[in-house]
Amino acid sequence: MEIAAQLTEKPMEELLRLLNEIRDTETRGGLLLALVAELAPTEEIHHKMAKHAVDEVRHGWMFTQLIRQLGGHVEKPSGPLYFDYIIAGRPDFWTALFNRDLPELTMPDVWEIMIAANEIECAAENLFSGFRAYFRDNDKASAMFREIYFDEEFHLRWVERELEIAEQAGNGQELARIRERYKDAVNGETPPDAN
Numbered sequence: 272m273e274i275a276a277q278l279t280e281k282p283m284e285e286l287l288r289l290l291n292e293i294r295d296t297e298t299r300g301g302l303l304l305a306l307v308a309e310l311a312p313t314e315e316i317h318h319k320m321a322k323h324a325v326d327e328v329r330h331g332w333m334f335t336q337l338i339r340q341l342g343g344h345v346e347k348p349s350g351p352l353y354f355d356y357i358i359a360g361r362p363d364f365w366t367a368l369f370n371r372d373l374p375e376l377t378m379p380d381v382w383e384i385m386i387a388a389n390e391i392e393c394a395a396e397n398l399f400s401g402f403r404a405y406f407r408d409n410d411k412a413s414a415m416f417r418e419i420y421f422d423e424e425f426h427l428r429w430v431e432r433e434l435e436i437a438e439q440a441g442n443g444q445e446l447a448r449i450r451e452r453y454k455d456a457v458n459g460e461t462p463p464d465a466n
């Protein structure tokens with residue numbers, strides 16, 4: 272069954288729970304990318320990560336507004352969420368990043384963050400297109416999903432381009448090792464770390 276049709280069958284309470292999960296992922300993703308921007312190894316990555324971070328936090332806020340428009344309120348989602356699966360890919364690294372214990376980021380660190388972020392963005396894409404169809408008669412929500420869709424396309428393109436450049440510069444093996452850590456992350460095959 273198509274995602275939009277599945278959403279139609281869900282009670283509002285369940286839809287609000289899903290929207291809250293997305294809101295949380297967008298906001299936390301934005302906060303994480305803002306930390307990455309601060310520690311970026313080049314000026315160009317610093318600027319692009321900062322813009323990416325701002326977009327994700329803005330998306331989180333847009334979901335907050337939609338949740339309120341639907342009569343819901345912001346709630347902390349009960350895990351495990353996309354983020355928990357990503358963290359399980361390399362817990363020491365992500366914990367140090369969140370705790371601001373990393374003095375700087377290397378290019379392989381940046382590729383790791385990009386690969387993990389892409390996993391989340393790709394997994395979210397299906398759900399987003401389902402919500403876009405579900406809300407097609409709601410002008411405000413439609414405009415919101417259109418805007419988010421264009422931003423996300425832009426994010427995927429710049430990240431994929433950066434990874435392509437890294438690959439062409441001879442970092443294929445390193446990238447393959449990183450991808451291996453996250454390949455099953457978001458479909459739930461890697462259990463989140465209990466800590």
Ligand SMILES: [Fe+2]
Pocket residue numbers: 297326327330419423
């Ligand atoms: Fe986003």
Ligand SMILES: [Fe+2]
Pocket residue numbers: 327392422423426
């Ligand atoms: Fe994004």
